Amino acid sequence: MPTTRTGSMLATLVLVCALPASATEEQAAQQPAQQAAPATPAFVYQPPNRGAPAERVGGGTRSISQLEVLAPGHTALTTQATPRLYWYINPGFRNKVRFRIGEAGVTPPLLEILLEPQPNGGIQHIDLAAHKVRLEPGKLYEWGVLLEPFPHQRMPPLVSLGRIVLDDSAAGTLAQVDVRQRPYAAAYKGFWYDALDGVSQQIESANGDPQLRLRRAGLLDQGGLQTAASYEREMVGYAR
16 A cells, blocks of 8 residues: 555656646736736725714604615715715605704704705715815815705605715825726725725716616715615625
8 A cells, every 4th residue: 555655646646747837837927917817896984983872863764764865874974075975875765855054053054955856766966076065174074965855745854964074185196096996096095985985986977887886885875875785785786
């Protein structure tokens, strides 16, 4: 038996040594290429280390939220003085939407506007730049959406609120990142609103690309926004 094992090992060594040099070189050349292949982008949101308590207030009393600002359950950051802000509304509502944003504890608000009904629902947004609203660094702002009740409606209006702080310290660093990778870098650095807006604008440019929508769903999951995330997956026919 020992002789048989030794013979087998020698045969293996001979076989390896007998491989053409070109084949060995080809395998070695392929390895660096495989290691350098870029990974599929994925969101890894790291909340800012500020110790802020949960601030998001969801709309409705059902287990599935019907209206929710797309903000995590803590005060989230942006590097943009005029960010785009997003919310989710359940399809079917024909109420107008009242949007409001202002500095916490300060009146009047910076902006309060009544938006036309969106019966198709889904993910909506408002561009603060279009309304000439600018945030100031370090100040805490509260923003939210409310479903304007009809005159005959007796139920309390659905409302959802979130908070945002402008921190432009990383704006220059993120601007140097490739635009396709920028949303993921923003999430990793703790800038929720930049990450969400970045991938949302990519979705708009790509006519609702399913893979991008699934990535946005993954980000929404990390922000505790399962209703909006589920909606995204349903829209691309993906059952998790």
